[in-house]
Amino acid sequence: xxxxxxxxxxxxxxxxxxxxxxxxxxxxxxxxxxxxxxxxxxxxxxxxxxxxxxxxxxxxxxxxxxxxxxxxxxxxxxxxxxxxxxxxxxxxxxxxxxxxxxxxxxxxxxxxxxxxxxxxxxxxxxxxxxxxxxxxxxxxxxxxxxxxxxxxxxxxxxxxxxxxxxxxxxxxxxxxxxxxxxxxxxxxxxxxxxxxxxxxxxxxxxxxxxxxxxxxxxxxxxxxxxxxxxxxxxxxxxxxxxxxxxxxxxxxxxxxxxxxxxxxxxxxxxxxxxxxxxxxxxxxxx
Amino acid sequence: xxxxxxxxxxxxxxxxxxxxxxxxxxxxxxxxxxxxxxxxxxxxxxxxxxxxxxxxxxxxxxxxxxxxxxxxxxxxxxxxxxxxxxxxxxxxxxxxxxxxxxxxxxxxxxxxxxxxxxxxxxxxxxxxxxxxxxxxxxxxxxxxxxxxxxxxxxxxxxxxxxxxxxxxxxxxxxxxxxxxxxxxxxxxxxxxxxxxxxxxxxxxxxxxxxxxxxxxxxxxxxxxxxxxxxxxxxxxxxxxxxxxxxxxxxxxxxxxxxxxxxxxxxxxxxxxxxxxxxxxxxxxxxxxxxxxxxxxxxxxxxxxxxxxxxxxxxxxxxxxxxxxxxxxxxxxxxxxxxxxxxxxxxxxxxxxxxxxxxxxxxxxxxxxxxxxxxxxxxxxxxxxxxxxxxxxxxxxxxxxxxxxxxxxxxxxxxxxxxxxxxxxxxxxxxxxxxxx
Numbered sequence: 113x114x115x116x117x118x119x120x121x122x123x124x125x126x127x128x129x130x131x132x133x134x135x136x137x138x139x140x141x142x143x144x145x146x147x148x149x150x151x152x153x154x155x156x157x158x159x160x161x162x163x164x165x166x167x168x169x170x171x172x173x174x175x176x177x178x179x180x181x182x183x184x185x186x187x188x189x190x191x192x193x194x195x196x197x198x199x200x201x202x203x204x205x206x207x208x209x210x211x212x213x214x215x216x217x218x219x220x221x222x223x224x225x226x227x228x229x230x231x232x233x234x235x236x237x238x239x240x241x242x243x244x245x246x247x248x249x250x251x252x253x254x255x256x257x258x259x260x261x262x263x264x265x266x267x268x269x270x271x272x273x274x275x276x277x278x279x280x281x282x283x284x285x286x287x288x289x290x291x292x293x294x295x296x297x298x299x300x301x302x303x304x305x306x307x308x309x310x311x312x313x314x315x316x317x318x319x320x321x322x323x324x325x326x327x328x329x330x331x332x333x334x335x336x337x338x339x340x341x342x343x344x345x346x347x348x349x350x351x352x353x354x355x356x357x358x359x360x361x362x363x364x365x366x367x368x369x370x371x372x373x374x375x376x377x378x379x380x381x382x383x384x385x386x387x388x389x390x391x392x393x394x395x396x397x398x
Numbered sequence: 399x400x401x402x403x404x405x406x407x408x409x410x411x412x413x414x415x416x417x418x419x420x421x422x423x424x425x426x427x428x429x430x431x432x433x434x435x436x437x438x439x440x441x442x443x444x445x446x447x448x449x450x451x452x453x454x455x456x457x458x459x460x461x462x463x464x465x466x467x468x469x470x471x472x473x474x475x476x477x478x479x480x481x482x483x484x485x486x487x488x489x490x491x492x493x494x495x496x497x498x499x500x501x502x503x504x505x506x507x508x509x510x511x512x513x514x515x516x517x518x519x520x521x522x523x524x525x526x527x528x529x530x531x532x533x534x535x536x537x538x539x540x541x542x543x544x545x546x547x548x549x550x551x552x553x554x555x556x557x558x559x560x561x562x563x564x565x566x567x568x569x570x571x572x573x574x575x576x577x578x579x580x581x582x583x584x585x586x587x588x589x590x591x592x593x594x595x596x597x598x599x600x601x602x603x604x605x606x607x608x609x610x611x612x613x614x615x616x617x618x619x620x621x622x623x624x625x626x627x628x629x630x631x632x633x634x635x636x637x638x639x640x641x642x643x644x645x646x647x648x649x650x651x652x653x654x655x656x657x658x659x660x661x662x663x664x665x666x667x668x669x670x671x672x673x674x675x676x677x678x679x680x681x682x683x684x685x686x687x688x689x690x691x692x693x694x695x696x697x698x699x700x701x702x703x704x705x706x707x708x709x710x711x712x713x714x715x716x717x718x719x720x721x722x723x724x725x726x727x728x729x730x731x732x733x734x735x736x737x738x739x740x741x742x743x744x745x746x747x748x749x750x751x752x753x754x755x756x757x758x759x760x761x762x763x764x765x766x767x768x769x770x771x772x773x774x775x776x777x778x779x780x781x782x783x784x785x786x787x788x789x790x791x792x793x794x795x796x797x798x799x800x801x802x803x804x805x806x807x808x809x810x811x812x813x814x815x816x817x818x819x820x821x822x823x824x825x826x827x828x829x830x831x832x833x834x
Binding site: 197199202204226227228229230231234235237239241242243244253254257258304307308311 | 646647715717718719720721722723724725726727728731735736740
């Protein structure tokens with residue numbers, strides 16, 4: 113009994129090291145491109161100083177589509193996501209090459225201002241990060257910064273509408289002036305989603321939005337993602353394969369900075385095209 | 399070897415016993431550890447108590463001042479006033495002469511120049527001004543004989559204060575035997591009284607202890623500090639924000655950072671020399687001005703404020719920055735709306751510690767001439783002034799016994815200033831700190 117498992121292990125290890133050697137030659141398989149692309153990325157390389165974090169990734173995100181990005185830790189999926197609204201600009205050593213477009217606009221064009229870009233491409237982070245302000249001010253902050261409301265009543269409307277769409281209105285409508293940080297983790301994350309959609313972005317990027325939440329709160333966020341996908345284009349990074357399977361239309365599998373496979377979610381989880389994808393979803397590594 | 403085997407055998411059953419055995423030792427260590435902390439606190443507290451009792455013990459008597467009762471006749475002839483409606487005549491009149499006459503009338507045993515001079519020395523040479531004020535307030539006093547309480551000389555004051563009813567030796571100082579007799583007569587007639595020393599809080603410096611006050615130094619310190627606050631707080635915060643949020647991470651930024659940290663450790667007298675050569679030498683500003691003092695203290699306080707402000711900015715969680723950036727806030731909006739409000743309590747604490755340090759700073763002010771003897775109370779940053787710690791330094795250097803208690807009293811005033819500033823700091827931090 114013991115001997116066999118040890119033999120299996122060594123076989124696996126051998127296989128993994130083979131895989132790691134082969135990764136240099138991996139070509140993306142599946143359907144990375146979309147006919148109704150909202151965002152198009154071609155031959156994207158990302159460097160942190162001398163270290164290359166993303167190798168030659170090409171991917172489309174279709175309009176009103178939910179694309180899930182999965183992969184083992186450190187595979188570059190979060191890095192790639194943060195390129196899509198230039199959040200990596202804050203990291204000084206980070207250098208990005210390739211073509212990234214939001215509809216027809218080059219995101220990294222020297223004349224492209226990040227402020228309007230981030231108004232169009234919003235982001236929800238891993239850890240719920242409401243501002244240490246009231247619930248109302250949290251949601252109203254984006255519209256205020258961008259001057260979306262000229263009157264108080266308009267702002268009230270945006271806040272109410274956003275909270276309703278984030279499924280939080282019923283829970284907080286009586287205490288809009290109480291601090292946003294006083295909510296539970298799941299409520300905080302929905303507040304962050306409300307804050308993001310208050311700016312009416314076209315694309316919402318979600319970086320592991322449920323990793324800090326309990327299963328019930330996670331289920332609520334997943335429902336919300338399904339609802340939001342009717343109006344927004346969503347790219348979501350997740351560690352949970354079940355979550356990717358539940359919420360996304362297409363799934364992209366990243367491995368060591370390479371995009372290995374993109375396919376319809378159903379396909380990825382039932383009949384993966386690439387051996388690496390299979391190895392990951394069957395739990396051989398990750 | 400055998401021990402080992404025994405251990406191995408008993409190991410399983412005895413683990414909990416071993417833990418229990420060690421537990422007592424651990425608790426003892428914990429208690430010792432706590433005791434060290436308490437001892438350190440007690441040591442600090444006892445030092446503070448010692449300091450305060452010493453200073454208050456020496457200084458409390460300065461808040462009282464001895465006054466002499468005299469019957470003074472406002473004689474128009476000796477005052478040379480023929481027209482009471484002329485303020486010039488009232489101002490020029492010789493009031494000291496009145497006091498001398500009154501003293502001679504009361505103590506007829508003062509014969510000869512020497513005795514008379516001793517007699518006149520019982521009353522402060524500034525007492526004449528009191529009489530002038532009285533006459534200016536009420537011109538009808540002319541030609542009348544009035545009982546007035548006049549400022550006693552500091553020697554009389556010190557003698558009266560050190561004199562105990564239990565018969566122990568009083569401090570006589572420069573008083574001769576005759577003078578002591580006269581003072582005793584005054585005490586016996588209840589013509590000597592201790593009252594609250596308003597002079598101390600309402601006048602500037604003086605060579606005569608009984609006329610010396612702290613107000614000039616207080617105003618000087620206040621103006622100096624105002625200049626320091628107005629300059630170093632905005633400059634310090636702007637520098638900290640730039641270094642933390644905008645500066646590229648390169649060798650030059652590192653160089654600036656190292657230099658700021660070094661400046662924080664430079665002795666303050668060097669800042670004084672710098673101020674002397676730049677503000678007074680190069681820019682030809684005048685000496686002894688609170689403006690120059692404030693500039694020098696600004697230079698000295700800046701590193702402290704920059705370092706503490708940077709630490710406060712650093713402690714703002716990056717997730718808040720990300721959230722605001724992700725919503726499309728510009729860098730400036732992130733700083734103004736989120737980073738500064740969250741960092742403000744920490745910045746204020748650091749800044750107020752810096753200001754308190756500046757308030758107590760003496761050496762750089764000596765270099766720029768704020769150590770001069772200045773009697774007038776400054777009315778602005780461009781009037782010559784001295785500062786509280788420099789006043790303490792000046793008085794502690796004076797030979798008169800009466801200045802000893804005034805030195806301690808000035809220290810008490812400075813400490814009161816510092817304590818109220820620190821209280822303000824704590825209050826501000828509590829107010830600004832977000833509890834959510």
